[in-house]
Amino acid sequence: MTSIEKIIDVQDVSVWFGDFNAVDHLNFHVDVGERVAILGRTGAGKSTLLNLLIGNLDPTSGTVRVAGKDPLRERDELQGIVAMAYQSPRLLPWRTAKANVEAGLEILGVDKQERSQRALHWLRKVHLDNAADRYPNQLSGGMRQRTSLARAFAIDPKLIFLDESFSALDEVTAKSLRADFVELCESTSVSSVIVTHSIEEAFQIADRVLVFGRPARILGEFDAAEERERYRGRLSDLRDHIHQLMVAAEQADQDGSRHAS
Amino acid sequence: MTTETTTTRPVGKAAPPAASPAGRRDLLAAVRNKWALALVIVLLLGGVQISSMVLPSFIFPGLDQIWASFVEILSHQLSDIGITLARFTVALSLSLAAGWAIGLAMGAFRKTIGEFFTPAFSIMQAVPALSWVLLAVLWISDVNLRIGFICFFISMPLIAIAVYEGIRNIDPEIVEAVDQFRPTKLQVLRMLLIPQSLVYLLMSVRSVSAFSLRILVFAELIAASTGIGQRMQVAQTNFQLDMIFAWTLVLIIVNFVLVFLIDKTEQRLLRWRGEAVIR
Numbered sequence: 001m002t003s004i005e006k007i008i009d010v011q012d013v014s015v016w017f018g019d020f021n022a023v024d025h026l027n028f029h030v031d032v033g034e035r036v037a038i039l040g041r042t043g044a045g046k047s048t049l050l051n052l053l054i055g056n057l058d059p060t061s062g063t064v065r066v067a068g069k070d071p072l073r074e075r076d077e078l079q080g081i082v083a084m085a086y087q088s089p090r091l092l093p094w095r096t097a098k099a100n101v102e103a104g105l106e107i108l109g110v111d112k113q114e115r116s117q118r119a120l121h122w123l124r125k126v127h128l129d130n131a132a133d134r135y136p137n138q139l140s141g142g143m144r145q146r147t148s149l150a151r152a153f154a155i156d157p158k159l160i161f162l163d164e165s166f167s168a169l170d171e172v173t174a175k176s177l178r179a180d181f182v183e184l185c186e187s188t189s190v191s192s193v194i195v196t197h198s199i200e201e202a203f204q205i206a207d208r209v210l211v212f213g214r215p216a217r218i219l220g221e222f223d224a225a226e227e228r229e230r231y232r233g234r235l236s237d238l239r240d241h242i243h244q245l246m247v248a249a250e251q252a253d254q255d256g257s258r259h260a261s
Numbered sequence: 262m263t264t265e266t267t268t269t270r271p272v273g274k275a276a277p278p279a280a281s282p283a284g285r286r287d288l289l290a291a292v293r294n295k296w297a298l299a300l301v302i303v304l305l306l307g308g309v310q311i312s313s314m315v316l317p318s319f320i321f322p323g324l325d326q327i328w329a330s331f332v333e334i335l336s337h338q339l340s341d342i343g344i345t346l347a348r349f350t351v352a353l354s355l356s357l358a359a360g361w362a363i364g365l366a367m368g369a370f371r372k373t374i375g376e377f378f379t380p381a382f383s384i385m386q387a388v389p390a391l392s393w394v395l396l397a398v399l400w401i402s403d404v405n406l407r408i409g410f411i412c413f414f415i416s417m418p419l420i421a422i423a424v425y426e427g428i429r430n431i432d433p434e435i436v437e438a439v440d441q442f443r444p445t446k447l448q449v450l451r452m453l454l455i456p457q458s459l460v461y462l463l464m465s466v467r468s469v470s471a472f473s474l475r476i477l478v479f480a481e482l483i484a485a486s487t488g489i490g491q492r493m494q495v496a497q498t499n500f501q502l503d504m505i506f507a508w509t510l511v512l513i514i515v516n517f518v519l520v521f522l523i524d525k526t527e528q529r530l531l532r533w534r535g536e537a538v539i540r
Contacts, residue, residue: 076443078443083441086434090437091435
């Protein structure tokens with residue numbers, strides 16, 4: 001791992017489902033320790049990209065490398081390196097919060113005492129140490145999502161994927177969880193890819209924001225810190241700017257297809 | 262940092278005070294259930310007593326005769342209850358173990374084991390209970406084995422199919438969440454399939470146990486020389502209706518005890534489902 005500077009390297013990747021082009025000659029990378037947000041509208045191929053990165057899908061052309069491995073063909077070699085938090089927490093309902101956090105560690109073969117300590121450590125980090133023995137149905141939506149984050153971080157991965165992980169939460173809880181996530185990432189130097197359709201979320205969490213068009217291709221790339229500084233206190237202006245970028249790309253696509261036909 | 266509060270009360274802890282809305286609802290439901298049960302019992306006893314006054318005692322015995330027979334059973338025929346319960350426990354345990362194992366295998370290997378056993382069990386379930394009883398009488402000489410065979414082949418497919426359905430109903434999102442850590446087949450079995458199937462196993466036990474007991478008594482009536490079924494058959498031959506009623510009472514009590522035990526097991530094993538589901 002030490003020799004790898006790019007934790008994710010996507011080169012000239014296209015995905016076709018029959019006649020439908022989901023990903024169009026996509027090129028991007030994520031550096032080790034970097035947080036990159038993939039921002040796009042519904043149907044922008046964000047989930048397809050995520051499926052490529054976690055090894056659920058083979059690209060029609062191009063190459064995908066995660067931690068130097070082919071995520072599909074060398075899937076097992078990414079065990080313990082990659083973790084994911086989903087839109088819904090996806091906790092095992094028959095396990096307590098602590099046992100859920102232990103799940104990944106159990107699969108990795110960590111001994112009982114150590115996994116118990118690590119689970120409690122991560123539950124403390126997400127402010128759930130007093131809810132360790134509760135079952136998911138006894139936790140609020142935010143607490144479940146925190147447990148899901150703790151489960152992902154507990155295996156000490158090199159890369160974490162967030163798939164719209166905060167989109168089902170109310171704004172206050174989501175904001176608090178985003179702040180926690182950034183703190184956890186910075187304390188562990190883990191790299192992350194955050195797939196989202198929330199402009200605010202992308203710029204709050206990430207170091208770099210990639211705005212995707214339809215089919216999946218990069219319309220714009222932003223340094224999140226710079227943009228936060230530029231649009232300080234004017235979030236709606238930033239939102240308008242990104243929105244215009246997406247609409248303009250869509251308009252250009254429509255014009256292009258009209259000319260072609 | 263906002264820390265959310267829980268939306269439901271902890272499971273496995275003391276019940277909430279009756280003053281809380283949930284506690285009051287639980288208490289009211291329990292009282293209502295007990296009253297309903299008491300009412301049904303009173304109506305039944307009243308019906309029996311009135312019938313015995315209207316009809317000749319050899320057709321409908323009075324409550325006093327039935328009670329005397331019940332006491333007689335508890336005093337001198339307890340061994341028959343013990344034999345039936347022992348047969349039932351062994352047969353149900355074997356059915357549960359085999360049904361659970363086969364159901365799990367069907368769920369884990371749907372394309373092979375699942376597809377093979379599904380039609381096989383459909384055929385087995387279509388065979389009438391009487392056919393199993395007659396075949397057992399002709400094939401097996403040992404009485405206990407014979408009764409066990411009947412109960413096993415009638416109960417086991419029901420359990421296996423329930424477990425299989427349970428595994429098929431597993432939330433694919435949860436499977437994906439576990440799969441991200443690249444588990445082995447054995448880990449998937451332990452972490453996902455067994456806990457998921459447990460819900461369906463216990464649900465099937467609730468219905469299968471009562472059904473099995475009825476089948477077992479029926480099998481004893483035809484194919485055994487001991488046990489409750491056989492005693493009922495003797496009572497029928499001798500036209501002892503009071504005895505038949507008394508044995509029926511014994512079976513009703515056994516069923517109630519069974520339901521109570523299953524409830525307690527469910528509460529213990531499925532406490533993660535929350536109080537609202539477990540009754």
